[in-house]
Amino acid sequence: MTTERTGDSSDARIRVLLVEAGSDREGVVQSCLGSVPYPSLSSSRAGTLAEALAALAAGPFDVVLLRPELPDGNGADVVRRVAARASGVPVIVVAAECDAQSAATDxxxxxLVTDTLTSDELAHSLRRAAERSRLESRLREAESRSHALFEHTGTALLTVDRNLVVRHMNERARRLLGSVRGEIEGRVSFADLVPPETPLLKKLAALREEPSTPEQFESSIVRRSGGVRRVLVNMVGLPGSEELIVSLHDLSAHDQVETEVRRQREYFRALFENSPEGIVAFDAEGLVVDVNPAFERLFGFKLGELAGRNIVEVIAPPRLQASAREILRKSLSGGSYVTQTVRRRSDGSEVAVSILGASVTLDGERAGGFGIYRDVSAQLAAQERLEEAFIDLVETTVRMMASVDPYTAKHQRMVARLADVVGRKLELEEDQLQGLYVGGLLHDIGKMSLPSTILTKPGRLTSQEWALIRSHPQRGYDVLLDAKLPWPVADMALRHHERLDGSGYPDGIAGEQLSIEVRILGVCDVVEAMSSDRPYRAGLPVEAVLQELREGAGSRYEPRVAQAAVDAIEQGVFVPGGDE
Incomplete structure (x- = not known):
């Protein structure tokens, strides 16, 4: 039997498998589960061990609630078999007593103890278990995607330890080396794959000084199946590891029209400590009736200090009391409300929390409500660190691109820098500025799939060559589309050659169809392209760049953006055609 409750769309649903046999105390866990104050919960019930194992095989579930006394098994053996079949799904055992053997089972x-079980205790345990289940699921997904990215990228990749022993290699590297993995991984030093005259040790010493700065050199690879291949070797430190990433670009294939270069995507994974939520119950007037120990630990107040007082007056800082009263009003009015804000501890310090507030109805009348508080300080700090690490990874990727097309790599960095300056002059939000910077770094990534002979051609391009060049926005969009980025970077790559009046390409869209990020990148791309030396001409003077911006403002370019770029140049904040 399956039961389901649907609440506020901001709540993550918990899918529970309840394993509980009928008895003279039939439904004790089912009863508590029905009273759990969690609006988005669905449950399925199994009455025997066989039914439980079959349900777990069919899945999926976020949590298993298990009473181990079943008709076809009981005790530690049931706990062990259910936990083994659950395979990563957290199991909460509900028994008359919690013996050490069951609690220690993987x-x-x-x-939880049956005789003292309450719906609040069950809700608390379910939420923590579901959070852990979701985090582990995301971790497995990230690991799977990282492995797939390593295996299926268009570049030959190896990882080597600090002694240069090859630890892993992908299928493309295996084909390039003409070997099977078992003959190389963990057995062969990368030094044995290149000739003795290769400057490997010198490059390795430089990497030990600056692991995040790529080192590259040309060499020959001695294939295990016989023969030699000339390759361009790139080595860089793997973030957070003692290992190195080695990419091998087959230079012997340069007579082919296209070089397969795909942006490598590394998925960050993070584990956050599960922290218990603080719960406060209040009456219809908003006066505190009860708080749980987690609330006391979170805020430092004891129940005796809070009972009968308005919760807003106790923990909301004076500057936030108006918004806190509105949260309380909505909670008492019958709706649910979720927010993220700051609250005050007993010692006067403040803590960042997320709040779920909802009303409680008894016998058809609203009796009060409750608030669930979660400390999100560590989560916010971790998110900030992850964003910084992500920016570092993108910049490292762009530095690696320089080995294939130095002009494009420098161009992207300069565009990103000017875009950040213009965005700040336009007072964009910090999150938008981060996305704009990443978009600048990657806006020309589509050129990586074009022949280098076209990108560096010193003379006039043919119509066919020009058509290939004009395809790079779409190529970049195709590369970035499936990347799980928090900003519209794929759209920036696709639209950075569009113009406000519809005169751009690839689709000729105009006006409000172009985001502010696209309008900024369009102007910054023009500034950098005009002022930089190109294979077929020297960079144009600053006066020509300024004239283009002023004449195009209001037609080709967004006026505010063009003026911000002009100000940045005239104030010396950005030097067109300058060095990085």
Whole structure:
């Protein structure tokens, strides 16, 4: 049997498998589960061990609630078999007493005592278990995608340890080396794959000084199946590891029209400590009736200090009391409300929390409400660190691109720098500025799939060559489309040659169809392209760049953006055609 409750769309649904046999105390866990104050919960019930194992095989579930006394098994053996079949799904054991053997079983997340079980205790345990289940699921997904990215990228990749022993290689590297993995991984030093005259040790010493700065050199690879291939070797430190990433670009294939270069995507994974939520119950007037120990630990107040007082007056800082009263009003009015804000501890310090507030109805009348508080300080700090690490990874990727097309790599960095300056002059939000910077770094990534002979051609391009060049926005969009980025970077790559009056390409869209990020990148791309030396001409003077911006403002270019770029140049904040 399956039951389901649907609440506020901002709540993550918890899918529960309840394993509980009928008895003289039939439905004790089912009863508590029905009273759990969590609006988005669905549950399925199994009455035997066989039914439980079959349900777990069919899945999926976020949490298993297990009473181990079943008709076809009981005790530690049931706990062990259910936990083994659950395979990563947290198991909460509910028993008359929590013996050490059951609690120590792999996969058992929590153990609750039947006689003292309450709906609040069950809700608390379910939420923590579901959060852990979701985090582990995301971790497995990230690992799977990282492995797939390593295996299926268009570049031959190896990872080597600090002794240069090859630890892993992908299929393209295996084909390039003409070997099977078992003959190389963990057995062969990368030094044995290149001739003795290769400057490997010198490059390795430089990497030990600056692991994040790529080192490259040309060499020959001695294939295990016989023969030699000339390659361009790129080595860079793997972030957070003692290992190196080695990419091998087959230079012997340069007579082919296209060089396969795909942006490598590395998925960050993070584990956050599960922290118990603080719960406060209040009456219809908003006066505190009860708080749980987690609330006391979070805010430092004891129940005796809070009972009968308005919760807003106690924990909301004076500057936030108006918004806190509105949260309380909405909670008491019957709706649910989720927000993220700051609250005050007993010592006067402040803590960042997320709040779920909802009303409680008894016998058809609203009796009060409750608030669930979660400390999100670590989560916010971790998110900031992840964003910084992501920016570092993108910049490292662009530096690696320089080995294939130095002009494009420099051009992207200069566009990103000017875009950041213009965005700040236009007072964009910090998150928009981060996305704009990343978009600048990657806006020409589509050129990586074009022949280098066209990108560096010193003379006039043919119509066919020009058509290939004009295809790079779409190529970049195709590369970035499936990347799980928090900003519209793919759209920036696709639209950075569009113009405000519709005169751009590839689609000739105009006006409000172009985001502010696209309008900024369009102007910055023109500034950098005009002022930089190109294979077929020297960079144009600053006066020509300024004239283009002023004449195009209001037609080809967004006026505010063009003026911000002019100001940045005239104030010396950005030097067109300058060095990085």
């Amino acid at each position: 996969g058992v997340f929590d153990c």
